[in-house]
Amino acid sequence: MKYCPKCGGPMFPVKKGKTIYLKCRRCGYEMKATEKDLKKYKVVHKTDEKEKVVTTKVISQVRKASASPDELERAKEEYYELVLDQLGEYGE
């Protein structure tokens, strides 16, 4: 747990876009969270390890079962189309 340098209140992680900030619940003070800071928030970010492992296992089993070479090729094409579309938008 990290405490606010201004008022000493408890600070909690807030996600803004890709950056995670620590925000004071008491006075609203915000500071950019470093990875080191976030390690103190294991409880907040905790996912059930057992559940996580099971989920990962299930996903890889599904992938193995369903991903034929054809499907992989199609997935690749879709990915490239998506990238090109985005680049096109940037160009305009």
Ligand SMILES: [Zn+2]
């Ligand atoms: Zn504060």
